[in-house]
Amino acid sequence: MGFTLWFTGLSGAGKSTLSMHVYLEIRRRxxxxxLLDGDLIRTNFSSELGFSREHRDLNVRRIGFISHLLNKNGVNSVVAAIAPFEEARQQNRTLLDNYVEIWCKCPLxxxxxxxxxxLYARARAGEIKAFTGITSPYEEPVGADIVCxxxxxxVTVSVRNILEWLEDRDFLPKVENCKRRDYSKHDEESWRQRLAELGYAKQR
Structure with missing residues (x-):
């Protein structure tokens, strides 16, 4: 049975950066x-959804279910998605046996x-509707497992704290106790670029 690491927080709080670092280290071990990036999942699984509370929660449910399928088959899931509402996050905790919520805490x-x-400037100007933190709420987690x-x-300190937490609870083997392989951000970006060329992701 795998585990799910869910990075939640406001846009710009560091979810994508931290999740990428942690994901790469998991692969190296x-x-x-x-890695389930919120934007990539929306593009391919939730493109018909808007940004109402109902649609945001449905998007979170879909990511949670994908994570459940991965975990059931021994694949660990690393998610970077705002997931602004506590009820939907608690639903993840109910569904996923090994769910670790990581709150990227950062003031607005x-x-x-x-x-x-x-994006925030556009939201303040009324160009983006229902933008989390400005015109749509972000409910701060009440029971996050890890707070960064x-x-x-x-970034180095946050990543180290996350990895140590996972090691201490036997989610990850300690570096000295496992074989390692080379796996870099370049390897991951090459795959993402291929997806973009085929229309499954936005060009970066």
Whole structure:
């Protein structure tokens, strides 16, 4: 039985960055894993959904079910998705036997200052409707297993804390106790580029 790591938090809080680092390390330790990026899943499994609460929860349910299927077959799932509502996140915990919720905690003013895509500015200007943190709520997790304060911690510190938590609870073998292989971000991006060329992902 595999496990699911679910990175939740506001847009710009560090979910994609941390999940990628942790996912790569899982692969390097010779474990089966898949990275389920929120944008990639929406494109291929939930493109008909909008951003109402009902549709957001349905999207989270779909990702949770995909994770369940992966876990049942021994594949670990690493998810980077906002999942703004507590009820949907609790549903994940009920469905998934080995569910680890990782809250990328970061104040709104900080994620807005990082706004490299200009999404918060567009939401403030009314160009994006139902944007989490501005015109749609983000319910802070009440029982996250791991909290990464990404406005205070470096990526290195956050990743180390996550890996140590997983090692201490036997989700991951310690580095000194396992074989390792080379697996880099370049390997993952090559695969993503192939998906983009075939129309399954956005070009980066």
């Amino acid at each position: 010779m474990l089966k894993a898949e 003013e900080v994620v807005e200052s990082r706004d490299v895509k200009g 304060e990404t406005d205070k911690e470096t």
